[in-house]
Amino acid sequence: MLYISIFERLKKRTQIMIFYRQDLTDAKLLELYKKLLKPRLIEEKMLILIRQGKVSKWFSGIGQEAIAVGVTSVLDESEYVLPMHRNLGVFTTRDIPLNRLFSQWQGKADGFTKGRDRSFHFGTQEYKIIGMISHLGPQLGVADGIALANKLQNNKKITAVFTGEGATSEGDFHEALNIAAVWKLPVMFIIENNGYGLSTPTNEQYQCTNLADKGIGYGMESHIIDGNNILEVYNKLSELKEQMQNDPHPVLLEFKTFRMRGHEEASGTKYVPQDLMDEWAVKDPVTNYRDYLTKIGVLTAEFDEQLHEEIKKEIDENLAISNAEPEIIPTYSGELDDVYKSFIYEEVNPSSEIKNIRFIDAIRNSLEQSMQKHKNLIIMGQDIAEYGGAFKITDGFVEFFGKDRVRNTPICESAIVSAGMGLSINGYKAIVEMQFADFVSTGFNPIVNLLAKSHYRWGEKADVVVRMPCGGGTQAGPFHSQTNEAWFTKTPGLKVVYPAFPYDAKGLLNSSINDPNPVLFFEHKQLYRSVYQDVPTDYYTIPLGKAAVLKEGNNVTIIAFGAPVHWALETLEKNPEIDADLIDLRTLQPLDTETIYASVRKTGKVIIYQEDTMFGGIASDISALIMEECFEYLDAPVKRVASLDSPIPFTKALEDQFLPKNRFEAVLFDLLKY
Template sequence: MYFTAPNAQKLTFDRKNHSDETLLALYESLLIPRRIEEKMLILLRQGRISKWFSGWGQEAISIGAVNALKPDEFILPMHRNLGIFTGRNIPLERLFSQFQGKKSGFTKGRDRSFHFGSMAHHIVGMISHLGPQLAIADGIALADRLSGEKKVTLVFSGDGASSEGDFHEGLNVAAVWKLPVIFVVEHNGYGLSTPSEEQFAFKFFTEKGPGYGMEAIRIQGNNVLEVYDAILNLAKDLRENPRPVLVEAITFRMRGHEEASGTKYVPKYLMEDWAKLDPVDNYESYLESIGVLDEKTKEQINQKVKTAINDGLEVAFAEEAIAANLEEELNDVYAPFTQKVISHEEPNSEKRFVDAISDGLRQSMERFPNLILMGQDIGEYGGVFKITDGFKAQFGADRVRNTPLCESAIIGAGLGLSLKGYKAMVEMQFADFVTMGFNQIVNNLAKIHYRWGQNADVVIRMPTGAGTAAGPFHSQSNEAWFFHTPGLKIVYPSNPVDAKGLLNAALEDPNPFLYFEHKLLYRSISKQVPDSYYTTEVGKATLVKEGDQVSVITYGMGVHWAMKAVEESGISADILDLRTLLPWDQEAVTQSVKKTGKVIFLQEDTLTGGIGAEICAWISEHSFQHLDAPVMRVGSLDTPVPFAPNLEKQFLPETRFKAKLKELIEF
């Protein structure tokens, strides 16, 4: 196999000019995660904790790194980086409460192990998908560059996670933008049970760096002094000469991926060879050999560490099991924000849908100097739909950023910017391409506040919809994919006035937004739109037409189809434009249903599993007594969006809606 232990039977340390105090501080810092691990393995066998991801044998990487950086520089750890948390002096009682799902843990019992962050300690915790961390580090480093702060960001990856696309995207963006990120790959030979030669076709990660146009160095990850010196020197250099560097730390995982996995798949000789390179035992022996650590000092440090651990555990175990609080659970899905609607002001001028979006985005850029725009071709080219035409000249390349073709990394970078107090707008060239960034949206942006109280101030603009004969990859309506995800807010304007007002409102709100804008409306409709900055109320539907025979509930292009159908048929209809899809306006829906007694939902999205299905079910459950007919819904065919105009016309629901509306009226 590729991955074997070094020939040396012991580690070679070089103290250089480090003081005795520094050497001993590193020893104590190294000892804490090892002693915690020893305790946790006992507690796991006793059933007092549910799971444990071991970093046994890899502690020197975390300890060397955390001690080499400044306390206010961000670190983004993985499963096996307990030393990052202890090295940043997180109170042990809170850490242990986190492991047990107690209220005083960092996630209030909503997540476990190291799936949390702490802004006070400049740590951003992982999610189980591993790779998305790298892009967040890019965003933090970008924020530091934009603010003129001479800082570095350090992010961890395992050798297994390096097979993910997020690894490539994270490194590529950092290299292109010359971001001061230290990418540390803990090369421990296995991704769970899969050995390195089944993960990648190279031997060392130092071979990858030049391919990204970045430096790459390899260090002995079990040697705490080697790690400490390498990161210390790199950080000092990168603060003055910003650029990314790939650091490969060779090490070995001495226990299972998690304890239930065991290590039976690991050849015995590897375990024996690497045991001789134990980072704690070897460093301890070295300090003793040079007279820095004697038995008395060693005992004092060990006792201090054990006492701190036992005291922390006593506090954590004494805390009562968490009690479920429905109101708190629901309230923590979003970051607190009360919108103050800014009213329209004169004068108005005729604006197309596309112009209203551009106008709102420009005024938001002027209103929020910390707003950063990112997307493919949005710079000099102005975006494929010219929304940002002229923005680069007005606001500069730092704030209007052309990006590589990597949706996941750019959304992740938006989150990183948000962590540093910036606002981010990410443009999907087409809504269809959001699939490449799906994980960042539904697992990072949407969940981060509920998990550990950190907001994600990111708006993703989504040019959407069919009717332009663009085929199955440039025409999809995919809002329902995200409608199911708690923590997101979704708006979908149908006219230029709402297009500007809802975009401004989304950019004001510190929560993650998806802003859908129908491509066919860009240059096909216009309206008198206020020239001044204003906002539209999020979560509030609007009646665009009033009647008493039927309620048509719809959004986006559906509003225009509904208006045309009722005018041609002479039907007296309430046409309710939802405008906000998440959270949607239950009160407005209820009022219209009570008024007409007949309801039809119209959506451009395919019929099955769409937003209409949820709202129609809700109406049947909550307003059944007001209904005079079955609740009906119309959507596009349950097929991909076809290319040929005649096929696309058949796919879309406009014609079927007219027939269904007539059927409902006659019921």
């Protein structure tokens, strides 16, 4: 009786999938079938290879091919698509050479990541495909940035981005949808609802009836589509694309589907009830479409067999090419040279005309002149448009540059950082202003896992500057006063700049904007309106990674950056008998070790002065470097002076105790006496 019950249920479900060809030609119908068949046959081959141990990991999309193929078939080749690791049909529909895909999956050099990342964690500008990272959500914000670039160019291009039902619980999903809705971006948000997030069923992931209902909260058009019906996918998306081209807006699309394999092959499917597997087996997108084409006389058994043979031959030939490729031989230089995109620094010398201005004015000058220099530069941040930002640095920018380029953002740091990456991918430069450096914690993931790693992983630049108003001394408490540069100096792929003077701030920010690598640009807000300097009025640059020697002496080396540079100067002015080298690092990554070592070898004593807390700060790494490289020159232990290892407090007495300013002089004198 159980068998009969299941059989009747399956028979009933087979009547649900109805194909409507509309005005599609026979040739188009067959083209879609071939595109469906190709990833299926590759998958079947991959399942054999993984059992043979020739591929280490595989995320199967069997049962979901119609979504990837349908979406990609609707898009033009010049339109970006952002797939996930179950979307092989995206890559095959874009006609990526199979030998390169096989090399990618086997970790060989002819793949797209040089063996540095696996499976579908890659992108390729040649095929306008931008791959995911394992954190899933950030790619939705990347799609926003790509779509924003398209909208600014008014080129009528659409962006499609994939996610699973599990990732719709991530904050990045909601941030990205909100941004797209507010900015009316032409993005197709593709949710592949296949019933399970790894092993967690949908009834343990969300309580709304359909994920498409989430679009209502963002004022966004949404649709539910049979993800196993290739014609429903293709026809509905073709219709939507035309509407989005004429009236840019985002669309949320929930595709009902099912994956017939495990989350990845090692996980299996034991957590899925067998009757559910049986129900979806009869909705196989390839089999049902083949039966339909056969029924209407478009596909013959002979031609179907011919297609199978052609595709299998293509698979075997390309697999042989990949198998013949040698394994990667690692080299230190090969790895380290790709952490950053190569960049030829262009020195621009200032004219003799100067003006005595504040630190904050220098930042404003740089932004203004860089916006004039780079017509593709976009500034994004909370309240930065008409209001001019929390510190009024961009006040008046909207009137001069327009709201397209000076963009207020919702409070969603993560998706905005990701959108900056999307702008960079699609030919723009981006500046993201954190209202306070403390708030970067909510945008931490895309900075350290997306911006920092993209060039190393697949050779893509991240032309994004994140501005970081930071620092204590203003009694702003633990959420508006941190100087958190050490969160980023340890992340390969990021550059970290921290000027102390107006002249440096302007020149270094100009260089940071020119640099195609991601830069965290720290601006100590206590210096904004308290430090003045003569600064050239026109545009100029200062190279990143070059420290400044502010004072020269023979008895001790003082290394500092940010506000402690000024505190050190106050100490030296109060004690003119101290014969010291004072080094302002200016850039923390890359670090100017040459200048540091030269000074230490001369003086034999060194003290490192930072505002960050002691443990885990960059002073610790500088100290270790000096001990390793200059030990024989040292006449005393390397000393560090930093803030207390506690959160930064609010009340002035507590903040004064927290900051290192009142402790520096005593430590310096002890070092000199050693």
